[in-house]
Amino acid sequence: MTFQTHDARILEVKELTSREKLFTLRFVDPEINRKFKYKPGQFVVVDIRGFGEFPISLCSTPTREGYFQLCVRRVGRMTKYMHNLKEGDIVGIRGPYGNGFPMEKMEGSTLILVAGGLGMAPLRSVLWYALDSGKYEKIYLFYGTKAYEDILFRDEVIHLLKHGEDMNCHVKLAYEVESPSCIYLEKGYSPRVCKGVVTDLFRGENFDVENTYALICGPPVMYKFVIKELLDRKLSPGRIYMTLERRMRCGVGKCGHCIVGTSTSIKYVCKDGPVFTYWDALSTRGLI
Amino acid sequence: MRYVKLPQENFEEFFNSLKKWGIVYAPVKKENIYSFQKVQDVSEIALDYTRTMLPPKKFFVRPKDEMLKLKEGHWEEANGTEPIVLFGVHSCDIHGLEILDKVYLGDPVDPYYKKRRENSIIIGISCMPDEYCFCKSLGTNFAMHGFDLFLHELPDGWLVRVGSVKGHEIAWGNEELFEELTEEDMKNFREFEEKRANSFQKHLNKEGLEDMLDLAYNSPVWKRYERICLGCGNCNMVCPTCRCYEVCDLWMNAYEAVRVRRYDSCFMESHGLVAGGHNFRPTRLDRFRHRYYCKSYFDPSAGFNCVGCGRCDEFCPAKIEHVKVLDEVREGLQ
Ligand SMILES: Cc1cc2nc3c(=O)[nH]c(=O)nc-3n(C[C@H](O)[C@H](O)[C@H](O)COP(=O)(O)OP(=O)(O)OC[C@H]3O[C@@H](n4cnc5c(N)ncnc54)[C@H](O)[C@@H]3O)c2cc1C
Ligand code: SF4
Ligand code: SF4
Ligand code: FES
Numbered sequence: 001m002t003f004q005t006h007d008a009r010i011l012e013v014k015e016l017t018s019r020e021k022l023f024t025l026r027f028v029d030p031e032i033n034r035k036f037k038y039k040p041g042q043f044v045v046v047d048i049r050g051f052g053e054f055p056i057s058l059c060s061t062p063t064r065e066g067y068f069q070l071c072v073r074r075v076g077r078m079t080k081y082m083h084n085l086k087e088g089d090i091v092g093i094r095g096p097y098g099n100g101f102p103m104e105k106m107e108g109s110t111l112i113l114v115a116g117g118l119g120m121a122p123l124r125s126v127l128w129y130a131l132d133s134g135k136y137e138k139i140y141l142f143y144g145t146k147a148y149e150d151i152l153f154r155d156e157v158i159h160l161l162k163h164g165e166d167m168n169c170h171v172k173l174a175y176e177v178e179s180p181s182c183i184y185l186e187k188g189y190s191p192r193v194c195k196g197v198v199t200d201l202f203r204g205e206n207f208d209v210e211n212t213y214a215l216i217c218g219p220p221v222m223y224k225f226v227i228k229e230l231l232d233r234k235l236s237p238g239r240i241y242m243t244l245e246r247r248m249r250c251g252v253g254k255c256g257h258c259i260v261g262t263s264t265s266i267k268y269v270c271k272d273g274p275v276f277t278y279w280d281a282l283s284t285r286g287l288i
Numbered sequence: 289m290r291y292v293k294l295p296q297e298n299f300e301e302f303f304n305s306l307k308k309w310g311i312v313y314a315p316v317k318k319e320n321i322y323s324f325q326k327v328q329d330v331s332e333i334a335l336d337y338t339r340t341m342l343p344p345k346k347f348f349v350r351p352k353d354e355m356l357k358l359k360e361g362h363w364e365e366a367n368g369t370e371p372i373v374l375f376g377v378h379s380c381d382i383h384g385l386e387i388l389d390k391v392y393l394g395d396p397v398d399p400y401y402k403k404r405r406e407n408s409i410i411i412g413i414s415c416m417p418d419e420y421c422f423c424k425s426l427g428t429n430f431a432m433h434g435f436d437l438f439l440h441e442l443p444d445g446w447l448v449r450v451g452s453v454k455g456h457e458i459a460w461g462n463e464e465l466f467e468e469l470t471e472e473d474m475k476n477f478r479e480f481e482e483k484r485a486n487s488f489q490k491h492l493n494k495e496g497l498e499d500m501l502d503l504a505y506n507s508p509v510w511k512r513y514e515r516i517c518l519g520c521g522n523c524n525m526v527c528p529t530c531r532c533y534e535v536c537d538l539w540m541n542a543y544e545a546v547r548v549r550r551y552d553s554c555f556m557e558s559h560g561l562v563a564g565g566h567n568f569r570p571t572r573l574d575r576f577r578h579r580y581y582c583k584s585y586f587d588p589s590a591g592f593n594c595v596g597c598g599r600c601d602e603f604c605p606a607k608i609e610h611v612k613v614l615d616e617v618r619e620g621l622q
Contacts (some may be wrong), residue, residue: 001462002396003547004363008496032310050358050537075563092363160387212447249535249549256560257531257552259567262505262581263498285505286568 002252005047006032013087016152020118021083023070026281028090038062039100040125041243041275045251046070046082047092052146055248055270058096059121064178071121071152077287092156098274101126101194106213112140114226116198116218120152122243123217124261128147131167133160137211139169144198146219147177148185161189172201188208197220209235216242223288227278237278244274260286290450290459290607294439294521299446300330301318303375305462309409310371313347315340338418339599342372343381343528345388346483348404351525351551355400355535357540366546369459377415380421380595382435383428384528385410390590392529392559409454412438414480417488417561420598420613424485440477447477463584490598492611493618498586500618505577507615507620513613514573516606523579523600523608529593554578580613 012024027033043057051286060069074083083089103126111130115123120143130136141160145151151173160171173193175182186193194200214230216223223242229241233280246258246269256265261284267273281287294302306312316325317334321341327333342351356363377385392401412435423429431438436455440447441615447469450459461467523529534552539545552559555576559571569575583594599611 002399004365047361047363049361050539052537053535073563218444219564220568228531234444241405245562246568247558247560249533254391254398254531254533255535255549255553257528259582261585263584263586266582266585287504 003094003250005049005053005094007090008086008093010087010089010091014104016071016154019150019151020071020073020152022068022153023072023085024060025070025080025091026067026092027095028213033066036068036096038068038096038127040103041100042096042098042124043274044068044070044093044095044097044250046072046078047094048078048081048085049092051081052078053092053249054082055097055251057122057125060097061125061132063129063132071118071124073118079249083126084088095220095251097270099272099285101215101243101275103129107133107135108141110138110207111136111210111214112142112207114142114144114198114214114216114218114222114231116144117146117219119154119219119222119243120267121217123215124153124156126215127169128202131169132140135149137168140205140273141165141171141196142201143172144172144174144201144222145176147175148179148181151175158185161185161192174198174201194237197225199225202229202233207233209233209239211239214237216240220288223281225275226283227288231278237282240278241275241276242281242288244269244276246270246274260284290456292448292450292459292466293445293469294448294466295445297445302462302465303330305465306373306375306409306411309408309458310373312373312375314375326332327375335413336459337376337415339378339420339597339602340434341383341526341603342600343526343597343599344377344410344530345384345410345528347372347374348385348388348592349399349531349533351390353400353533355547355549356547358537358547365399365546369407371407371409372404373409377410377412377413378415378584378597379431379438380423380428380597381528382412382424382431383591383595384597386434387529387593387595388531389434390587407549409458410435412451414438414440414484416484417487418598420557420601421488421596422490422492422598424488425490425494426592426594426596428591429485429488439589441480442473442476445466446611447473447606447617465469465546470576489596491613494592497592497614500621501581501584501614504617507617509616509620510573510577512606514571514576517608518606519555519557519571519572519575520605521555522603522605524553524555526552526599526603527583528595528597528599529583538587542550552619554582563598580617583610584614 007028008025014022048054056070059071113123174196249255253271265284270275313324314327314333322555323335354366392398438449532552533549535549588622
């Protein structure tokens with residue numbers, strides 16, 4: 001039954017931006033609901049029966065049980081079908097797949113979450129998990145977005161800009177396209193909100209590199225710059241985690257699509273990842 | 289291992305007895321191409337074939353394969369398979385299947401593959417290399433497991449190695465067809481193997497191959513081949529260890545759909561494409577090089593991802609030779 005999916009009902013559909021919708025789901029079978037355990041950074045394969053399948057990160061946290069959430073950007077055929085679905089509709093879900101972030105190992109440390117665009121989706125799972133569990137020294141969220149309208153989970157981000165400090169959560173936002181709303185945010189939260197790219201948010205911040213982990217997710221171009229920033233600050237490659245995307249069909253190491261690397265090191269992004277450390281990137285060509 | 293002798297005069301009866309174990313497929317010659325086909329009679333089989341175009345993987349990972357059937361809104365496993373007997377599989381292809389086993393029987397098990405593997409009997413046959421074969425360099429020229437019976441040619445029949453419980457059962461059921469081996473048979477077997485070992489024309493230098501290739505990431509050799517390669521993906525289709533697949537759903541009628549997978553090739557531009565139109569292997573150079581990296585990856589538990597069958601050479605319309613490419617890359621490093 002490797003490729004069989006389980007029925008999940010859409011409890012709620014929320015429009016996050018003009019391209020992204022947030023789907024809240026629950027398995028129809030209570031038994032499966034109870035058994036469904038996942039880690040931040042893992043993903044599921046969504047099955048719209050008779051139309052196809054596609055991988056999506058879990059953007060909710062396992063600390064909140066009874067439902068799970070997927071943030072889906074409309075980019076093509078399958079994601080368009082998904083966007084047409086309404087509350088009460090059923091989709092198939094298989095998973096969770098992938099390794100996820102080592103949340104337990106990082107307990108007691110400072111976490112720097114660096115998100116670019118849709119990269120916010122898997123990192124939101126980490127963010128909530130860390131806030132809920134209260135087991136982390138300090139949490140930074142550096143979020144780079146194109147424009148105000150593109151900010152994913154905007155309410156949550158603004159809430160944390162306002163009240164995050166009380167929870168040891170330090171949120172910073174960089175935007176590229178100027179707009180009245182951005183200028184308003186910048187006025188209220190300067191210097192934590194600024195015009196620029198996500199690496200600009202590192203300015204003026206000092207971390208205890210011995211006790212800090214960085215978790216990165218964003219578009220392919222982002223990794224190089226963010227990693228350079230972190231390495232300049234002497235963060236060890238083993239403390240830099242990133243979650244990657246590749247074309248995926250099976251999600252379990254069979255279809256071959258997500259294979260990266262060369263003759264000395266071949267990795268499957270679906271089962272060896274999608275979370276990798278920078279050590280992996282150094283020994284596996286083509287990872288980032 | 290148990291060794292017995294099948295005298296030539298019993299060969300046909302032995303072959304016919306296999307039919308009760310399943311549908312028998314064996315190499316058949318059509319024009320200049322060999323392929324595994326359903327056979328009824330010994331006379332149809334091309335016993336001295338070199339290589340089929342599609343390797344026996346086509347029985348387990350089919351070019352187009354139904355996985356699930358949509359019935360009343362729910363997926364059901366597509367039908368299982370009938371038992372088959374693959375007669376006349378060469379050693380390199382047996383090794384190829386073992387590499388696929390690693391992937392498809394590894395956790396989580398692929399149910400379709402597993403069912404088909406369990407429902408199949410593999411009967412190996414000895415062969416003589418042609419100008420494309422380089423299995424000897426990879427140690428895949430002899431199979432020690434992965435078959436039920438293996439037939440080695442003798443002047444007056446076959447030396448049969450029994451490689452599995454099923455193989456024992458087949459031999460047991462045909463006890464009257466087999467004889468004990470004589471010293472003469474062993475001598476003939478050794479002579480055949482020696483002659484075979486000396487007949488290889490192509491050799492792959494696998495000394496430090498993985499490392500050498502990795503170091504040669506920017507070798508100009510890749511760039512030269514980028515211009516010769518047509519990007520047709522033939523080499524993927526015919527390779528016994530290539531197994532990338534693409535999945536799609538197809539509607540049969542208004543109520544029934546099937547989920548189908550089919551062979552995909554890393555030479556296709558879409559292979560590395562992800563959301564936003566970003567491509568992780570955008571150029572033919574990236575894709576050409578990737579195939580060599582994938583084939584030359586050494587898995588400590590399964591060896592290289594190439595068994596030296598020579599198919600990619602024989603069926604490449606641009607006449608690109610696997611070993612030659614690797615040799616040139618190596619030379620470029622020195
Ligand atoms: C581990 C993982 C986690 C992901 N998490 C999210 C997420 O949280 N939210 C989100 O919106 N998207 C996520 N994606 C991307 C999502 O899978 C693709 O956007 C989706 O498959 C596109 O399907 P489509 O049919 O709409 O697009 P298509 O019509 O197939 O094509 C549109 C574009 O998407 C690419 N694409 C198609 N299939 C895939 C695939 N299986 N994987 C990657 N790219 C593909 C195509 O190459 C093309 O560039 C994730 C992908 C992976 C691998
Ligand atoms: S078969 Fe030859 S021409 Fe076609 S993709 Fe392979 S190497 Fe290139
Ligand atoms: S790479 Fe070529 S020689 Fe090697 S197993 Fe595949 S088809 Fe055969
Ligand atoms: S998604 Fe199929 S092998 Fe990774």
